Amino acid sequence: MNVSVGSRWEEFIEAVVKEGRYGSASEVVREGLRLVEE
Template identity: 65%
Template sequence: MKGITRSRSLVMNVSLTPELEQFVREKVKIGRYPSASEVVREALRLLEERDRSSKLSWKLCKRKLWLELSRSSVGTLWMAKQSL
C-alpha cells in the first residue's frame, strides 16, 4: 500500500533471570499481554520513556542552576572567569 512503511522486526533471544522469567509469564498468564514479546516490548518502551524523561529533567536542572548562578554575585564572577 502506498504511504505505509513497515519496519522490520528483529528476532532476538535474551536471557532472563528466573525471577524476570516468572514475572513475564505471570503478565501473559493473567492476560495483561498476549505474549512474552509484548511484555518485553512494553518494558523497553517504558525504559525509553524514562530515559527521555531523565534527560529532560537533567537539562531543566542545568538551566535552573545556570539561571541561579547568573543571578548571584558568585555566579557572575564564575561566569566572567569562564569567558576568559
Template identity: 55%
Template sequence: MPNVALGSHYEEFVRKQLESGRYNNASEVIRAGLRLLEDHEAARERWLNEEIPARYDELMNKPSLGIPAETVRSRFETKRRNDAAKAK
C-alpha cells in the same frame, strides 16, 4: 537480534503478566518494558540536558535561591535519624 537470557526472576514476572491476560505473548511484555525504559531514559536526558542547566543558570543569576551545604547535611541527618527510629 540476539537472544536474551532473562533469568528466573524475570521469566516468572513475564509468566505472571501472561497469566493476567493483559499480554498475548512474551514479546508484548518485553516491548512494554522497553517502552517504559525508553520513556525513562528520555526523561533522564531532558533532566540532564535541560533542567539541570536551567536551574544552574537560575542559581547563578540569583544566588539567594541556594541552600547552604550545612543545611542540606543537617536535613539529611535528621531524615536518616527519623527513618532509623521508624524502623525500630
C-alpha cells in the same frame, strides 16, 4: 534475538501473560523497553 532475563523475570513475565495482561512474552518486553526509552 534471544534474551536471557533470569528466573525471577521469567516467572513474572509468564504470570502477566497467564493473567491476560499481555498476549505474549514479547509484548511484555516491548512494553518494558518503551518505558525505558521515555
